[in-house]
Amino acid sequence: MTSLTSHNTFGVIASCQQLITVTTVAQLQQLCRATQSSVTLLGGGSNTLFVNNPETVWLMDIKGIDVIKDRDDAVLIRVGAGEDWHELVSYCVAQEWGGIENLALIPGKCGAAPIQNIGAYGVEIKDVLQSVSVVDRSTGSRLELHVSDLGLGYRQSHFKQEWKEKYVIDSIVLRLTKEGHHQIKSHYGAIQSTLAEMKADSPTLKDIYTAVVQIRSAKLPDPNVIGNGGSFFKNPIIPISQYQQLLSQYPEMPSYPVDDLTVKVPAGWLIDHAGWKGKQIGNVGTYSRQALVIVNHGGADGAEVIAYSRLIQQSILDLYGIQLQREINVV
Numbered sequence: 001m002t003s004l005t006s007h008n009t010f011g012v013i014a015s016c017q018q019l020i021t022v023t024t025v026a027q028l029q030q031l032c033r034a035t036q037s038s039v040t041l042l043g044g045g046s047n048t049l050f051v052n053n054p055e056t057v058w059l060m061d062i063k064g065i066d067v068i069k070d071r072d073d074a075v076l077i078r079v080g081a082g083e084d085w086h087e088l089v090s091y092c093v094a095q096e097w098g099g100i101e102n103l104a105l106i107p108g109k110c111g112a113a114p115i116q117n118i119g120a121y122g123v124e125i126k127d128v129l130q131s132v133s134v135v136d137r138s139t140g141s142r143l144e145l146h147v148s149d150l151g152l153g154y155r156q157s158h159f160k161q162e163w164k165e166k167y168v169i170d171s172i173v174l175r176l177t178k179e180g181h182h183q184i185k186s187h188y189g190a191i192q193s194t195l196a197e198m199k200a201d202s203p204t205l206k207d208i209y210t211a212v213v214q215i216r217s218a219k220l221p222d223p224n225v226i227g228n229g230g231s232f233f234k235n236p237i238i239p240i241s242q243y244q245q246l247l248s249q250y251p252e253m254p255s256y257p258v259d260d261l262t263v264k265v266p267a268g269w270l271i272d273h274a275g276w277k278g279k280q281i282g283n284v285g286t287y288s289r290q291a292l293v294i295v296n297h298g299g300a301d302g303a304e305v306i307a308y309s310r311l312i313q314q315s316i317l318d319l320y321g322i323q324l325q326r327e328i329n330v331v
């Protein structure tokens, strides 16, 4: 048995019978052709909660950052699934390539980034993703899928649903802007006030990156210090009529427009106002500075985390009539 405790940012106790590190596309293709049984794919384990011990785990570690097209206005890069996402963001900002600076400090590997269409501070990977290269699990054949075919939406993609057992992503292709063509996005969350404190009147890619790193470091727990998987739940999208009813009881409840019929309500606000922020039961708790993050205070297993999350779900359902959905992948 091989321990998976250091391979999941929650730090829950789990193990597998076989852990295979995948470093090349050829090895991945060969493994796909030779393996008929179920396999768990893992990048950085920052969006995975182990409740059961999987039999076989493939740890995605295919490396490489290659420029495949270099134009005056933009650059196309292919990035191996095993490259660290935040290191990629830092590298791109240093190269003056724009588009992912708002996504700094999101943990995990590049191959997992399209799985839930990672997003933060007004940007999602789908804004810059051109295509992904995948290997078909049943045949070992390799194909390139265009971003428009991936079903990317708010924290979702076909990979999370109907393609769950179908493909392994070996690399992603990003289209990034070059100097003079950047679209700086500073309107979201605390970016503007942080830029003002930094006295960055005409913010550069580096300024946005620095502001995001600063905000996230202050707000989110570092998994190296306290086990967690980031946001445990998705922000619920509810009918406007339901939101208006809730407003009469909770006039300060925030929302973001989605379309003519629905709004998105911050799950962190709901959980915070239900009194969960900073709570702890046994080894599991809710982070004191961000109620959307469930933390492992040490020694928790996946079942304990799930049991705690169900208490939150029930309390939110009782209080607001809203069913919270998990963002994290449960294995």
Ligand SMILES: Cc1cc2nc3c(=O)[nH]c(=O)nc-3n(C[C@H](O)[C@H](O)[C@H](O)COP(=O)(O)OP(=O)(O)OC[C@H]3O[C@@H](n4cnc5c(N)ncnc54)[C@H](O)[C@@H]3O)c2cc1C
Pocket: 009, 040, 041, 042, 043, 044, 045, 046, 047, 048, 060, 081, 106, 107, 108, 109, 110, 111, 112, 113, 115, 116, 117, 118, 119, 120, 159, 167, 168, 169, 170, 220, 221, 222, 223, 228, 229, 230, 231, 329
């Ligand atoms: C502190 C913290 C903050 C976070 N903040 C954010 C945030 O702001 N925005 C956001 O969107 N997310 C956030 N997350 C969640 C997480 O960082 C992202 O979902 C990240 O993309 C997960 O990458 P990973 O490599 O760790 O994925 P893993 O947990 O290893 O895998 C996630 C899923 O993808 C599958 N998978 C992994 N690699 C592949 C592959 N190559 N091909 C096919 N399937 C694969 C796995 O089987 C699993 O189902 C945060 C997490 C933490 C701990």
